[in-house]
Amino acid sequence: MPETTPAPCAPEDVRRVACIGAGVIGGGWVAHFLARGYDVTAWDPAADAEDRLRRLVAAAWPALEQIGLADGASQDRLTLAPTLGEAVAEADFVQESAPEKLELKRSLLAELAAATRPGVVIASSTSGYPMTDMQTAAEHPGRLVVGHPFNPPYLIPLVEVVGGERTDPEAVAWASRFYDVAGKSVITMDRELPGFIANRLQEALWREALHMVANGEATVEDIDASITEGPGLRWAFMGPCLTFALAGGEGGMAHMLDHFGPSLKSPWTRLEAPELDRALRDAMVDGCREAAGDRTYADLVAARDQGVIDVLRATGRLGSTRR
Numbered sequence: 001m002p003e004t005t006p007a008p009c010a011p012e013d014v015r016r017v018a019c020i021g022a023g024v025i026g027g028g029w030v031a032h033f034l035a036r037g038y039d040v041t042a043w044d045p046a047a048d049a050e051d052r053l054r055r056l057v058a059a060a061w062p063a064l065e066q067i068g069l070a071d072g073a074s075q076d077r078l079t080l081a082p083t084l085g086e087a088v089a090e091a092d093f094v095q096e097s098a099p100e101k102l103e104l105k106r107s108l109l110a111e112l113a114a115a116t117r118p119g120v121v122i123a124s125s126t127s128g129y130p131m132t133d134m135q136t137a138a139e140h141p142g143r144l145v146v147g148h149p150f151n152p153p154y155l156i157p158l159v160e161v162v163g164g165e166r167t168d169p170e171a172v173a174w175a176s177r178f179y180d181v182a183g184k185s186v187i188t189m190d191r192e193l194p195g196f197i198a199n200r201l202q203e204a205l206w207r208e209a210l211h212m213v214a215n216g217e218a219t220v221e222d223i224d225a226s227i228t229e230g231p232g233l234r235w236a237f238m239g240p241c242l243t244f245a246l247a248g249g250e251g252g253m254a255h256m257l258d259h260f261g262p263s264l265k266s267p268w269t270r271l272e273a274p275e276l277d278r279a280l281r282d283a284m285v286d287g288c289r290e291a292a293g294d295r296t297y298a299d300l301v302a303a304r305d306q307g308v309i310d311v312l313r314a315t316g317r318l319g320s321t322r323r
């Protein structure tokens, strides 16, 4: 039975967010919430976590200043807690971003649900585990939801929100409203799908890319250029459905389907996942190294951040969310 304890405050009244796990995504969430003017408490068991996290936030800050900080936003409002319990004790909302391992998520979410104040909503950043599978060990599973972000969470607006079988629908509604108030663009799902919506779509593309590299049919560089020089330009402002409706000319989607629909049955795709063996792993790693050239990780992050800001600005979406 879903738990019905109400959240201790309204989504509009959240002041303190706890971020559990402070790697690529947890750190990105920290930067986002700080930029939106929240107090943030983080916890991560790694010895170098604080140093890594503060560097990530400092590197993100110029991009965040460019798109506009909330009143009072400051990197000084970040605290690293010595224990998980202290990190969440005063939190109005918790974002979990620990490694993608099901058993770890199960026990961590149970621990978080026991350590937070009653009713506090806890969201997992998982890339694909259904909440039903992650909430099995929790005594208070009603306030556990998925809040799936996109890298970097401080610039990519989308977050997919969905509950599990034991999640209280009120918690899903609360989380969706909170993310909206916190400047995210929210899709609330009414049922669980492995990979949610966006990763299910990305996975199909990714699987085909791996097949082509494994078979020597395309290089990493060809694959990336095929998107950045091609469909990727359209996808930044018009999704694949409306884009393909235009492929039908004035006849729209109806003509497009009547014309090209039968080709869906031709063997363009190979829907089984390829074996991620050593050779394929090396080909992908070497190909990405070659594509990066002499650009460092920090160079690539800065270039990506500027690219996303430029696209958001060019398409009139800087500072606004999807309605």
Ligand SMILES: NC(=O)C1=CN([C@@H]2O[C@H](COP(=O)(O)OP(=O)(O)OC[C@H]3O[C@@H](n4cnc5c(N)ncnc54)[C@H](O)[C@@H]3O)[C@@H](O)[C@H]2O)C=CC1
Pocket (backbone or CB within 6 Å): 020, 021, 022, 023, 024, 025, 026, 043, 044, 045, 046, 049, 096, 097, 098, 099, 100, 104, 108, 125, 126, 127, 128, 148, 149, 150, 151
């Ligand atoms: N990397 C990406 O592009 C995306 C990742 N995600 C999801 O975000 C979550 C985190 O992934 P990343 O940030 O990429 O991983 P990461 O490896 O960069 O960071 C994971 C962090 O968790 C810490 N950690 C280890 N054990 C922990 C524990 N027991 N409790 C709390 N923290 C612990 C590690 O020290 C590390 O700092 C995963 O669930 C992943 O699926 C979601 C969207 C995108």
Ligand SMILES: C[N+](C)(C)CC(=O)CC(=O)[O-]
Pocket (backbone or CB within 6 Å): 126, 127, 149, 150, 151, 199, 202
């Ligand atoms: C690579 N990934 C599956 C972890 C990516 C995501 O989950 C979302 C993203 O940022 O594209």
